[in-house]
Amino acid sequence: MLNDYEVVIGLEVHAELSTKTKIFCSCPTTFGAEPNTQTCPVCMAMPGALPVLNEKVVEYAVKAGLATNCSISRNCKNDRKNYFYPDLPKAYQISQFDKPLCENGEIEIELENGEKKKIGITRIHIEEDAGKLNHDEFDGNCLVDLNRAGVPLIEIVSEPDLRSAKEAESYLRKIKSILEYIEVSDCKMQEGSLRADVNVSVRKKGAKEFGTRTEMKNMNSFRSIVRAIEYEAERQVQEIEKGNKISQETLRWDDVSGRTFSMRDKEDAQDYRYFPEPDLVAIRLSEEYIQNIKDNLPELPESRKERYLNEYKLSEKDARLLTASKYLSDLFEGALAICGNAKLVANWLLSDISRILNEKELEPDQIPFGEKELAKLIILIDNGTISSAIAKKVVEELFENPKDPEEIIKEKGWIQISDESAIKEVVLKVLANNEQSIIDYKAGKDRALGFLVGQAMKETKGKANPQMLNKMFLEELNK
């Protein structure tokens, strides 16, 4: 039944810009300060206070527009979006309505089958974030923290071009990656600096018209976005199959129950009474200004990938995976600059380190150790101090207790045994205990050698130098 339908998804991504100060005043934007310490008459909406547009915000948004192939408006303006809510001190949000800063862009995502697909960007506009409400669980009161009020945001609106939860995920990953590369947002989803409103509708395959969409607001993890889209698409199909109509409404995704719930206040019923912000002058950008930003745009994931293919001879897949996250890619380059072994750094980042990230459901920027530790690990592997078996254990340890890998192996006594007499002792012991394997080997079963090496590793808790083991077993067996 689901197969008869196609899901149509559009994303509105909100990214907090990493400017030092807020969009309309000079308060700092630092995350996690004591409530209401990063405020002033402007962002507290004291009577008579006026906004002044932070030029960096325009610059960052233009960067984002150029990096997503948008056309940049030479002449745009701010508008007021009016609604009452305690986290919105002016009772209006300064945003952009009919003349956004950037329009008509597109980015390319890679599908699971390796094909590429272009996703349209309708618009990117600048606006201010709201404050935060902290519900006091003891007395039922609600406290307002305005530190976040006035933190600059860009809203990136996609065309309804996405056709599966996976596509939505790779689109969002791509957006995140681009914003990280051009250094306009730190995109920390766990801190809410990157979040998305997800619009979902379904229609019969081949249908021309879109179905009625529902919207899920403020989603801030890839996992819940994927789950929510899958759930919501299926729910809509079932409703339609039952002969019910989908109503256009705002839903709340509940991660615990894995369901969407209708929100009481239907946002669509609200009239925001947009009108041009009279406290701010129009934003006019010159050709030189835009050209200058274009010329100084940092390297984007695509060109970095090309560089990895050519300079470090990495495989297409490895280069793509590494460059997908600026953080991972920077870590790669940082470690590489110290240790000089591109292949090995790439292998370790993409195998064990990525596996642990997946298991722990962490993003690359949450890797607890840095380029120095990673480089040291590679050097220790490279010069034979530790075996890869030990290295795996070191990586696990680095996630738990990030410090110099050399210290870790010393503390744990994990230094590789490369002493010839010690190795010989182990080899002889293993041979004595495994006569059948010797017979097998002599009968031409090469597998027996692998088994013996494995036994020796077990005996030494993985510390024996595997090359030396191999060599010595061969010597003994061929005597």
Add this chain to the structure above:
Amino acid sequence: MDLTELTVHELQEKLKNKEINVSDITKAYISRIDEKEKDVQAFVTVLKEEALKKSEEVQAQFDNRENNALAGIPIGIKDNINTKGIRTTCSSKMLENFISPYNATVIEKINEENMITLGKLNMDEFAMGASTEYSYFKKTKNPWNLSRVPGGSSGGSAAAVAANMVPFALGSDTGGSIRQPAAFCGVVGLKPTYGLVSRYGLVAFASSLDQIGPITKDVKDCAILLNVIAGHDEKDTTSANIEKKDYTKALKNDVKGLKIGVPKEFLGEGINEEVKSRILEAIEEYKKLGAIVEECSLDIAKYALASYYIIACAEASSNLGRFDGIRYGYRSKNFNNIKELYKNSRSEGFGEEVKRRIILGTYVLSSGYYDAYYKKAQQVRTLVKQEFEKCFNKYDVILTPTSPTVAFEFGSKSNNPLEMYMADICTVSVNIAGVPAISIPCGVDSNGMPVGLQLIGNNFAEETILNAAYTFEQQFKFREKYKPEFKI
């Protein structure tokens, strides 16, 4: 000699000649306030002790100060201009106990000059009104006749200047709120070009129309105060970045060859006959002084009032959203949820006229009505600007009455909002166009009530209208002929 009779430039002269002390001035004004405030009711807050203390401090430093031109000169401030540590109420129950945590830019400038704030002056609530009857606190009386209104919304400022309770004052003008009360009270009031004076710290009524300006005893004082408050402010991006001027230098007492246009639409129907007569006499005076006066047309002006009320109310409905009872200001005690907190705080905290305008403004911005009202009004605004531009291609100054009538009796219009709105008919197009205009007294009617003459200039041509006003004033000598009598 009563120091409160003097203009600021006369006080400056006496200070310079060491005939008087800085603290003498403040003392004189405080005793004048003690004497007259009970009749006039111009103040929301009087700062007696603070003013005396400050004047003694300034006196102590006075002789050592290089820039002491205005040091120790008292001033009154309309109560919608933020003053740090001092109540800024907008004459509203909503802000009855609001003590501002910061100074408006104009207050910073006044403090830099070491001027002395005597108090905060009454107004129509949130500057919405033309009679100051819509103040939550009190009704300010017109010093010329205590049974009449002082005009509005800067009624407290104009009445305080007319009653010699302050030597000059700051008002704000969104649709005539400086000029009309100045006309009703027989004093001088200037609405500067939009952007000449920073709006930072002026509690916003209609952001695209609001300007702070001087209300003074004569034109020279007006130029002196404009010198202090004009200038670019990086806290207000709508403030113009233009060269600083000394406006007193523009006062040449000469209008020979000055081209004055008199739009016929402003002397026709709806203008009181006696007002019209005084204006026509003023025109004759200008001709005698060598100005070239011609009839012209500002046909679009008839749409300006409607367009004004749409734009001003639309902006106000949004600007006043912040008064929600959450962070400061009045909060109703009666609520069970957030919606009720908003509804009851705003219903109880705002007065009728403010609520009327919020409702009007909300309506014209609503989806489905935006194009018919707000957008149309903005189109009219463009046309008004264009028509003014055309006029200023031909004329240096446009001359009209400031108000269609003299000051009216209390209660005569406050129950008829539309009639009250008509009081703004001569002044609103100036705000819509953004150009500067000054009101000066040009005589009195048969009841002895002052009549105001409005001189409108091109953008940033304050010097032209100040000189035109000064030249008339020097010839006509209104202050020598007429004085407010506090008639009951």
